[in-house]
Amino acid sequence: MSQDDKKNMGIDLEDFLEFFLLDSQEQVERLGSGLLQLERDGENIALVNELFRSAHSLKGASGTMGFTPIVELTHAAEDLLDKLRQGKMLVTNEIIDVLLAVTDKVKMMLAQVEQRVEITEEYSELKDQMHVLAETGALSQTRTPVSKAAEVRRQTPTQADFTLTAAERGIVDEALISGKAILQVEVLFAPNTLMKAVRAVMVIQRLEPLGRVVKILPSIEELEADTAERFHLLFITVEPPEEIRADVLEVSEIMEVWIRHYSLSDSFKNHKDFSADSDFNSDFKANEQNENSTPGGEDKEDGSHPLQQAAAQTAADAKDNAANQVHTIRVDTVRMDNLINLVGEMVITRTRLVKIGNDLKAQNRSDALIDGLNETNVYLGRLMSDLQESVMRLRMVPVGTVFSRYPRLVRDFCRKTGKKIELVIKGEETELDKTVIEMIGDPLTHIIRNSVDHGIEAPEERIAAGKPEVGTITLDAYHEGNHIAITVSDDGAGLDIEKIYKKALEKGLIGDREEMSEKDITNLIFLPGFSTADKVTDMSGRGVGMDVVKKALNNLGGLIDIKTRRGEGTSFIIRLPLTLAIIQALLVEVGQEIYAVPLSSVIETLLVKTNEIKTVGGLPMVQLRGNTLPLISLKEKFDLHDENKIQNEVFVVVVGLGDKVIGLIVDELQGQQEIVIKTLGDYLNGLPGIAGATILGDGKVTLILDIGSLIQDILIK
Amino acid sequence: MAEEQLVTFLLGTEEFGVDIMKVQEIIRIPPITRVPKAPDFVEGVINLRGNIIPVVNLRVRFGMTLDEETDLSRIVVLQVNGKVFGVRVDGVTEVLRLDGESIEPPPPVALGMDSSFIRGVGKIGERLLILLNLDQLMGGDAVNEQTA
Numbered sequence: 001m002s003q004d005d006k007k008n009m010g011i012d013l014e015d016f017l018e019f020f021l022l023d024s025q026e027q028v029e030r031l032g033s034g035l036l037q038l039e040r041d042g043e044n045i046a047l048v049n050e051l052f053r054s055a056h057s058l059k060g061a062s063g064t065m066g067f068t069p070i071v072e073l074t075h076a077a078e079d080l081l082d083k084l085r086q087g088k089m090l091v092t093n094e095i096i097d098v099l100l101a102v103t104d105k106v107k108m109m110l111a112q113v114e115q116r117v118e119i120t121e122e123y124s125e126l127k128d129q130m131h132v133l134a135e136t137g138a139l140s141q142t143r144t145p146v147s148k149a150a151e152v153r154r155q156t157p158t159q160a161d162f163t164l165t166a167a168e169r170g171i172v173d174e175a176l177i178s179g180k181a182i183l184q185v186e187v188l189f190a191p192n193t194l195m196k197a198v199r200a201v202m203v204i205q206r207l208e209p210l211g212r213v214v215k216i217l218p219s220i221e222e223l224e225a226d227t228a229e230r231f232h233l234l235f236i237t238v239e240p241p242e243e244i245r246a247d248v249l250e251v252s253e254i255m256e257v258w259i260r261h262y263s264l265s266d267s268f269k270n271h272k273d274f275s276a277d278s279d280f281n282s283d284f285k286a287n288e289q290n291e292n293s294t295p296g297g298e299d300k301e302d303g304s305h306p307l308q309q310a311a312a313q314t315a316a317d318a319k320d321n322a323a324n325q326v327h328t329i330r331v332d333t334v335r336m337d338n339l340i341n342l343v344g345e346m347v348i349t350r351t352r353l354v355k356i357g358n359d360l361k362a363q364n365r366s367d368a369l370i371d372g373l374n375e376t377n378v379y380l381g382r383l384m385s386d387l388q389e390s391v392m393r394l395r396m397v398p399v400g401t402v403f404s405r406y407p408r409l410v411r412d413f414c415r416k417t418g419k420k421i422e423l424v425i426k427g428e429e430t431e432l433d434k435t436v437i438e439m440i441g442d443p444l445t446h447i448i449r450n451s452v453d454h455g456i457e458a459p460e461e462r463i464a465a466g467k468p469e470v471g472t473i474t475l476d477a478y479h480e481g482n483h484i485a486i487t488v489s490d491d492g493a494g495l496d497i498e499k500i501y502k503k504a505l506e507k508g509l510i511g512d513r514e515e516m517s518e519k520d521i522t523n524l525i526f527l528p529g530f531s532t533a534d535k536v537t538d539m540s541g542r543g544v545g546m547d548v549v550k551k552a553l554n555n556l557g558g559l560i561d562i563k564t565r566r567g568e569g570t571s572f573i574i575r576l577p578l579t580l581a582i583i584q585a586l587l588v589e590v591g592q593e594i595y596a597v598p599l600s601s602v603i604e605t606l607l608v609k610t611n612e613i614k615t616v617g618g619l620p621m622v623q624l625r626g627n628t629l630p631l632i633s634l635k636e637k638f639d640l641h642d643e644n645k646i647q648n649e650v651f652v653v654v655v656g657l658g659d660k661v662i663g664l665i666v667d668e669l670q671g672q673q674e675i676v677i678k679t680l681g682d683y684l685n686g687l688p689g690i691a692g693a694t695i696l697g698d699g700k701v702t703l704i705l706d707i708g709s710l711i712q713d714i715l716i717k
Numbered sequence: 718m719a720e721e722q723l724v725t726f727l728l729g730t731e732e733f734g735v736d737i738m739k740v741q742e743i744i745r746i747p748p749i750t751r752v753p754k755a756p757d758f759v760e761g762v763i764n765l766r767g768n769i770i771p772v773v774n775l776r777v778r779f780g781m782t783l784d785e786e787t788d789l790s791r792i793v794v795l796q797v798n799g800k801v802f803g804v805r806v807d808g809v810t811e812v813l814r815l816d817g818e819s820i821e822p823p824p825p826v827a828l829g830m831d832s833s834f835i836r837g838v839g840k841i842g843e844r845l846l847i848l849l850n851l852d853q854l855m856g857g858d859a860v861n862e863q864t865a
Contacts, residue, residue: 341767345767593750593751637753638753638754639753640753678768678769679769680752680762680769680771681762681769681770681771681800681801681802682800683759683771683800683802683855684752684755684759684762684771687752687753687754687755688754689753689754690752690753690754693750693762693769695764695767695769699747699748699764700748700750700764701748701750701761701762701763701764701769702750703750703752703753
């Protein structure tokens with residue numbers, strides 16, 4: 001279809017492009033994961049059918065939008081899948097490889113479409129590969145003549161049996177009186193057309209501007225069953241038949257169109273008693289049921305209307321069923337962020353109201369109006385937190401969207417190296433803030449690569465060690481208090497503590513007399529410039545170390561932890577905050593500055609006598625219920641001015657992430673408040689110990705402490 | 718470049734000029750929140766109608782002695798390469814047009830301050846105007862060293 005044609009259709013392509021992209025990307029994802037499954041299952045006709053349908057609808061959609069390269073690629077893929085489907089070929093690794101390559105290529109092409117640039121991806125080689133596979137892999141060459149004959153037989157017009165209802169009859173009569181032509185349009189689908197109902201609706205939509213569609217045979221519901229190869233339409237128009245035919249042929253997968261004049265005798269013949277009252281009623285009912293449609297009789301006046309509605313609805317249902325879609329609205333993230341910002345500002349404004357209310361109360365204790373104000377404030381607060389939660393939920397995305405890319409990663413690696421690894425994915429439905437989701441992809445990829453490359457041993461090694469030949473990597477996500485934990489565990493060799501220690505010594509990352517626990521040593525891999533890989537492989541060891549992973553996660557307010565046992569495997573545990581935008585915080589005062597501590601990390605607050613604080617190895621510590629709690633003096637950490645006032649007692653805020661707990665020494669506790677997290681901007685991002693900033697009720701900026709980085713700082717040191 | 722329109726301001730006895738197109742607004746000094754571990758020339762952050770922006774103390778940045786805040790002190794909010802930040806100055810003097818011909822390249826030894834901050838020197842009769850190179854103010858090496 002040329003550009004002009006598209007304009008003629010009166011459709012703004014840009015409007016559809018977004019839908020096309022979303023839908024196609026989904027289909028590609030489905031193809032990709034389906035292929036991986038097919039590789040595992042071997043023969044699975046149902047799955048091949050599904051893949052075929054995905055490829056097919058991709059092709060159809062791309063064709064409609066005029067993206068020829070995608071059409072050609074998916075067409076070849078479809079051919080290949082068709083052979084598999086018909087049992088003419090067997091599923092082989094080569095086929096899976098080439099089809100996966102197609103999904104990759106199409107993905108890249110879609111990316112180009114998304115960027116509104118021309119598709120320049122080279123694909124002819126892939127196409128040829130598929131053709132060769134389709135030729136050589138085919139078990140039987142006899143198919144072609146048989147199907148040709150079949151097609152010839154089918155390509156002749158047939159007579160439709162139009163039985164008109166009284167309402168339809170009325171429309172036809174009216175048309176005859178006004179001198180309009182009544183045409184019988186017969187439409188033949190291309191072989192193997194899927195979703196015929198949708199095609200039929202497209203045909204109807206095409207015809208709508210030219211006249212009125214009175215009846216369709218077989219009904220849309222029957223077309224749904226996908227057995228029909230053709231359908232008939234009764235169409236009232238003043239346009240010349242040739243034009244109508246050309247128009248209908250524009251719809252993709254429509255093979256042939258015949259148009260004849262519909263003679264009144266046809267309907268007389270089939271509907272002798274149309275004027276009888278009883279028959280009128282029964283017909284009316286039948287009609288209503290048949291079209292499964294619109295309540296109320298007024299629509300019946302307009303014969304084409306209910307039909308089209310029913311058709312459109314059935315088509316929509318069909319689409320729903322086919323894709324098993326959730327009802328969603330897609331909203332620009334900018335708009336959503338705006339909404340969240342507004343809610344954030346409202347939260348700030350409310351805290352101001354609360355402050356005013358409290359101040360008034362302090363001045364004037366007995367005023368009933370002030371009590372009323374404060375009560376309203378409390379209620380408003382509840383509403384606000386509900387609103388906030390709802391808005392924040394808008395940003396939540398299931399973590400499965402990130403997880404879905406890893407089966408492919410692991411599979412490709414196995415193909416390349418001959419390792420045997422099964423990737424088990426759990427907890428895909430666990431939801432995380434969209435920003436977090438976007439940011440954890442790369443760190444997770446890195447960790448999984450690590451597990452795949454360094455964690456899981458080669459099959460021979462595994463057998464020698466008495467383990468199952470196939471290694472397992474488990475990717476899991478679950479709630480843990482106010483955090484989401486994501487774990488990557490493998491049943492591989494575990495970290496080599498000695499090797500790490502030696503390596504760290506070699507690289508001068510630690511002194512040789514330093515005494516370290518096993519845990520301390522495993523944490524060394526997070527130091528910049530550390531890599532134990534003996535050889536650089538394609539998968540990992542590209543100079544990007546675990547330190548980058550750690551930094552990326554810290555930036556998200558997350559924490560990473562390792563558990564490893566020699567010979568049994570390694571687990572990486574990542575803990576991430578649920579949301580990034582609005583949090584509860586404890587405000588603390590240190591050296592005349594106020595800082596916000598995310599309440600999700602606060603375990604308790606203590607009043608500690610200064611003489612109970614002991615310094616061990618340069619770090620202040622305090623005994624807390626038999627355990628030693630390391631302390632950080634925020635005053636020293638942040639070089640704050642101190643008027644040297646001697647305090648007998650200090651406040652300690654005990655904070656923790658995961659199983660790591662430290663205490664922050666502060667001057668005063670200022671109370672708890674909801675705060676909206678804002679960034680410090682491009683220039684000051686990534687300062688140690690600071691996660692961001694917020695604006696308090698009085699308009700002053702307050703910094704938010706980054707507990708993750710504070711803890712990691714002190715515990716790794 | 719034919720003619721430039723500049724916002725001029727004072728730091729001590731020196732007069733400076735910045736391109737008016739880079740100036741978003743000029744505000745009185747609001748409460749400034751100190752940011753620990755930030756480069757020393759970053760005095761802190763302020764709340765500019767809900768946005769948090771950093772403020773550079775130009776006296777520190779240019780190695781001048783610190784002075785008390787006065788009624789005339791202002792923050793000039795600049796937008797450079799899409800990023801917004803403020804600079805604290807002792808006072809804003811005027812908006813003026815300067816002919817391209819009256820702008821000379823920076824002198825090699827520049828008034829005791831890092832010459833990379835200086836784009837040129839403008840002459841208006843007897844007055845000397847130091848034209849600032851705004852890209853260097855925040856984007857210089859100092860910030861990168863701190864955050865690397």
